Amino acid sequence: QSALTQPASVSGSPGQSITISCTGTSSDVGGYNYVSWYQQHPGKAPKLMIYDVSSRPSGVSNRFSGSKSDNTASLTISGLQAEDEADYYCSSYTSSSSTWVFGGGTKLTVL
């Protein structure tokens, strides 16, 4: 059982927007802004998409955005494209163990 809870799957049509949630506690997501998101295509290493809850590394499309409310962080992808189909993981620092934890991952299907 992962420390952070994500939906197992989400789907959307090209051009639409989708949001993936990542729910934790006040000891992790709710208590710190050290939240990041990763995209992973099959057989590939993950790629950093969002850090500091809502900041994008250089080179990441502005179609990807992050936010946080209370104990839940969210990743929104607008203008869905076929290449966005992948697994997405959230991560956060947790003070309960002074370590980092991942969400269980969400499979995004572009219909």
Place this chain on the structure above:
Amino acid sequence: QVQLVQSGAEVKKPGASVKVSCKASGYTFTNYYIYWVRQAPGQGLEWMGVINPSGGSTSYPQKLQGRVTLTRDTSTSTVYMELRSLRSEDTAVYYCARDWWAKYNYGYYGYWGQGTLVTVSS
């Protein structure tokens, strides 16, 4: 350019140990924390630990305490991950990753190695 190159695939028997290397290049090795993350077949990501290449300090999750050790060799810019008392559940792809920002361990995995498959089987 930043590169993390890991050692090759390993096959081990239950109870054995494995040591995976991660050689860094393209940046100042001692300025960035290195993390290890593993992924069992068809499963999600699991955080395994972090090392400060500058001083060598480490942190591990409670689940792996006593079985995992991270070390570094600053002369070769290489980080090592050793996992002991292997069991079938340790079969996974093991990744090293570098923090996005220098000097602090934010837990932002900005650069990744190519992954090393470790198979534990009798």
